[in-house]
Every structure is written in structure tokens, then in C-alpha cells.
Amino acid sequence: MVHCGLNQRDPTLIGRYPRSLFPGGLADRATHIHIGGVVAARTRDLVPMGSGYLPTDKAMATAMAASFSNIQVIDQDGxxxxxxxxxxxxxxxxxxxxxxxxxxxKFFYGGPFQKST
Structure with missing residues (x-):
């Protein structure tokens, strides 16, 4: 299961992955975890991801780029x-x-609304 808000009293369930989706050894344990994002639009113009700002340096990243923080992985023992x-x-x-x-x-992500220099 995937939860959001683990630092709150009642985390919110945002996804569930039943064992039946994973044949063989994957039903018992994961060997990899992937986090990703995709940008899609019906135009040829570039579309923003996150806030649209690139996380190219610390000052710009903390001030403008979108981020995920407090990302935790919970093992089989909880x-x-x-x-x-x-x-x-x-x-x-x-x-x-x-x-x-x-x-x-924590990590920052984004683009192409405005490229930082």
C-alpha cells in the first residue's frame, strides 16, 4: 500500500498494490522501487512539470522548484x-x-516554464 502524510496522525491511503499483480518472488518482496513522472499535452509546446522551474542550483530549487519531501520506505517489519x-x-x-x-x-523537480541560469 502507498500512503501520504506518514508524519500525520492518520495517513491517507493513495494506492494499493495487491499481491496478485506480482507473480513469482515479487509477491513476497520488492527488489526495486521506481518513482517517476510524465508530462503530456495535446500541443507541441513545452508544458510545465511541477512548478515549471528547473532545480539546477540550491537557491533556485528551494525557492521555486516543486519538491517531494519526507519520502519513506517501509520494510516488511514496518x-x-x-x-x-x-x-x-x-x-x-x-x-x-x-x-x-x-x-x-527530499528531492526537487521541474521544468520548462522558466530555465534558471
Whole structure:
């Protein structure tokens, strides 16, 4: 199950993944977790992701770019830990849409409303 607001008294359930979706060994444990986003539109113009600002430097990222924070993974024993900072990122167009490194369970993302310099 996927919950939002784990730091609140009653977290909100936002997704559920029943065992029947995962054949074989995946029904017992996950080997990978992917977090992603897609931008789609019926126009050829670039559309914003997040706030539209790229997280290219710390000052711009904290002031303008969209973010996810306090991202936790809960293991089979119910123990929570912050998202690892050693994650790889894949972007199809780094100069248009971007994501920062994970620091203390938080990352910034966005583009192409305004490119920062």
C-alpha cells in the first residue's frame, strides 16, 4: 500500500498494490522501487512539470522548484527509513526537465516554464 502524510496522525491511503499483480518472488518482496513522472499535452509546446522551474542550483530549487519531501520506505517489519540519497536518475531531456539528488528524503523537480541560469 502507498500512503501520504506518514508524519500525520492518520495517513491517507493513495494506492494499493495487491499481491496478485506480482507473480513469482515479487509477491513476497520488492527488489526495486521506481518513482517517476510524465508530462503530456495535446500541443507541441513545452508544458510545465511541477512548478515549471528547473532545480539546477540550491537557491533556485528551494525557492521555486516543486519538491517531494519526507519520502519513506517501509520494510516488511514496518520500519520506516528515508529514501536513499544514492539513487540514479533518468531524464529524457535534462535541459528541459530535471530532478535533483535526494537529500534527507527530499528531492526537487521541474521544468520548462522558466530555465534558471
Amino acid at each position: 520500519q520506516a527509513s528515508l529514501l536513499s540519497p544514492n539513487l540514479s536518475a533518468y531524464m529524457t531531456s535534462r535541459d528541459t526537465y530535471s530532478v535533483s539528488s535526494v537529500i534527507n528524503g
